[in-house]
Amino acid sequence: MHSALFEISTLHYLVLGAALFLLGVIGVLTRRNVVIVLMSIELILNAVNLNLVAFSRYWQSIHGPSALHGQVFAIFVITDAAAEAAVGLGILIAFFRNKETVNVDEVNLLKW
Amino acid sequence: MHALVQYIESYLSSDKTPGTAGNWFWATVYVLLVFVGLSIAVIAMNWLERKILAHMQVRLGPMRVGPHGLLQPIADALKLLLKEDIIPDGADKVVFWIAPFIVVLAAFTVFVVVPFGPTHAVTDMNIGILFMLGVSSLSVLGIVTAGWASNSHYPLIGALRSSAQMVSYEVAMGLAVVSAILMTSLNESSTGTLSMIGIVQAQQEQGVWFLFKFFPLGIIAFGIFAIAMVAETNRAPFDLPEAESELTAGFHTEYSGFRWSLFFLAEYSAMIAVSSIAVTLWLGGWLRPFPNLLRGTTWDLAFSFIPGITFLLLGAMCFYNTARMPKHPLFKIQTLGLAGFGAVLALIGLLMFLPPVRDRVGDIFWFSAKVAGFMYLYIWYRGTFPRYRFDQLMKVGWKVLLPTGLALLILTAVVGMRAELLAQVREVFQR
């Protein structure tokens, strides 16, 4: 048990990633403020990234140092996060201008 | 004792930076040295800026505290430390408290990778330049939060302006940097590097400072960076975030005393940091000038005397001014102080003639001298230029620097790969 705790392996990173992911999910589901919901999504994406990079290292140990696919994926995820944040915040601003609220449960423009 | 000497010698003969060599003791010493050196540089910069600006503006500048106001920065620092630290009532206390530290941390952390010499850096990172750009971009966070936490209109506008400005100019800055990094890879083995030391070594190997490589592409890239770095550090003529006549003092309007001095410290160390990037990327870092024209061991030896001579000259200047001091009993202490300062400078100069010292300070000296040139430029800008308006600033950033930077990047690649491109074109024609 001692060595399992103190020799950091891929699994450690995976567990950390899972914890972050769960925090993000709870944030997305329970918060009303859209900005914080978006930030929780960032948390989820980061959890995924952590897993990807951890796997990349694991993969490297098997397939040699140039097997960096996980890191490349992480970079793509970061790119997507940037796009998502830009569009999401743009929508938020447009929404705020119309409804003067940032609460996600008042986003009911499509409801009649 | 013998072990200690051996230990130090083992360090002196090392060809790695302490961080890379995994030498924790020397790394700590280096961190402390950089920290102390930086603080001294900021203090000196404070005095120099006031003096140089004053002389540009036909006045004398600080003259009262110490000979020629030499002790003025220390007096100022004391005053700032003793001042009441006011936190406005409506401010968000925690964020207000943290913000200056974010700025200072960001401004100081970048110096971990600044190469003062081939072995004179805390560490040499694989991603050195990326690290520098990234960490220095963190100071935006401090500025934004400082403006927001003050809970006042002017700081908020200042913070918004500041963040928009810094984020915009980071783009142009990044493009210029990428074109310089591209130049590192345009050699026989076509391996580039992001490491700060590696970039300087690439210039050494290619025998040309990147400023002059692919003339005039290098100079244009340097120009873009030189403009963007002034905007990045919020200095004149891009000092809109703290435009005195419009926003009183911008994001730090509500700050006072110690916390304000942290912003001040951060601003100047950020200036030094971006100047270090410019020096490393385009001006050959620690390399002495004219490596091609004046080569050979004789010239190396001649150039290695220059640090000592510079300090001797500074000392001589002090003595000259000592002779010009008023001959009045009240000025006795000041005269003695100035003479003492000159003596210390001259002593340092003499020390620098000793062979072991001479060999090890040359690179630090040239690096610092180049950075000092940039510092002078900053002061010069401040004395000369009016301030841009915000829309004009954005126009310069997005409509001038960004397209130029993009074109420059493509051109650098084309010029650098011209042999391959020509070969391919020939292939097409032969077919």
Added chain:
Amino acid sequence: MTDPRSISPLDLDTPDKTFLDANELVINMGPQHPATHGVLRVILRLDGEKVLGLECVIGYLHRGVEKIAENRTYTMFNPYVDRMDYVAAVSNGLGYCEAVEKLLSVEAPPRAQYIRVILTELNRIASHQLWLGTHALDIGAITPLFYTFRDREEILKIFEKYCGARLTTHAFRIGGLQYEAYEGFESDVRNFVSFVKPKIDEYEELLTTNRIWLERTKGVGVISGKDCIALGVTGPVLRASGVKWDIRKAQPYANYKNFDFEIPTGENGDTYDRYIVRMMEMRQSLRIIEQAVEGIPEGPIMAKVPKVMKPPVGEVYHSIEAPKGELGYFIVSDGSTQPYRVRVRPPSFVNLQALDVMCRDQLVADVIAVIGTLDIVLGEVDR
């Protein structure tokens, strides 16, 4: 979109929402603000950084100069006018003295007239120098301030030698001068003229072709000649809009008709033109001074005026071309030793009205440039 002019800046009923929703963000600039030249308070109604409208709140420096005049004799009131436009005290004194002289139907002797012209023109240069320094400072160029103050110092030295005061000079008396020109006055003035000529070139070198200066001033705060006349704007602001109106030529006072000088005018009526017009005016002033100092006649410096002044019942309006525009004095006499009413037409006060027109649809930073270019002195605005 509604016409921005229909929105009153002080319409505070609509709540000040947030930055984002800032169709109407109301910002208070001043009275304690580094760029409002004293205690001007401007209430800005902004759309983001665009100015929808603004309103000036004045009176923070009101001292009731006009009321004071009613309780002072004509002679005793003379020093008070220096406190209105304190950077051009000599011009203020000239206007007042000439107005009272007109009321008394006396005329100052030629020698006094010449010295008056020299001092007034020196003061015009000093005023323009101070304007240039502070205006450039507002736009962010700090160095011109020190250059202009260095050279303005020479003018102030002449004033000090002449009448003992540097700023609030009280140089003139009703009917002429109190002091004879001191020994070496003429050579001092000549030296000053040859000293300051290259200095003006120096200011121009720093600013006139500076790219940032051009970008900050060209097309900023444009006002047409028609608008200027409608608002009563005078002085360099009017001339920069292309209207060739200078009271020194239009209704010559003192002995300006003896001198040969030009009225510089601009075309576009923007901040840059006003800058150029003022720079050229400084040169023209030097020309006038050169001519005047060559032609100082000998003779008395004081006309015959009674010790106790009791002007005949009546009223008089007399205006002069002060550095900032038309400075007029309207004096009503009831035959006693004290004026019944003195009304000052201060150029700064009238010019300040144009601020709103000039700033509409410009940016916040331009408001500062425009306040600077109007060259207002709050002491004169508030009186």
Added chain:
Amino acid sequence: MNPSLAPNPPVATPFFFYGLAAIMIIGGILVITRKNAVHSALALITTLLAQAALYLMLYAPFVAGVQIILYAGGIMVLFLFVIMLISIERAEKERQFNKQWLVGIVAAAALGGLFITVYTTTTKGRVLFPEGRASYMDMQNTQGIANLLFDQHGGTYMFAFEIASLLLLVAIIGAVVMAKKRI
């Protein structure tokens, strides 16, 4: 390749890992519990920076650099910018959480259970993710990534890279269209 750039063997890995993990978890909790969005953003920045340090521990310096420069220096500034544009005083007085506690707990529990199951499942006596520790690599990470993205013969992920650039372009246009009052 510069041999002097070879990184050192890791030092005190567990210490750093648990420290950074604690920072990340605490930061994450603060992100989802703070009333004030600026505080949340600052907590998220802390989490992101700690994660960048974890990337360094995983020998992914380039990803760490990108994380700092893009996430902490770019995206989070955007977040702070937007938070400052919208009114916070009012948002703070309102109810912070919606009435989905139950959904949240159930979803989190389900996902957590799933993770635990996956991580502890053994097939033929082997866990699904063995505790394989990567050996120390003296590869230049940045060049490796560059080779994967675009090497001379068209990198493995060249197409994906171009698509990503297109995505960014779309995002730029979308954000401008959304946020601008008058185009």
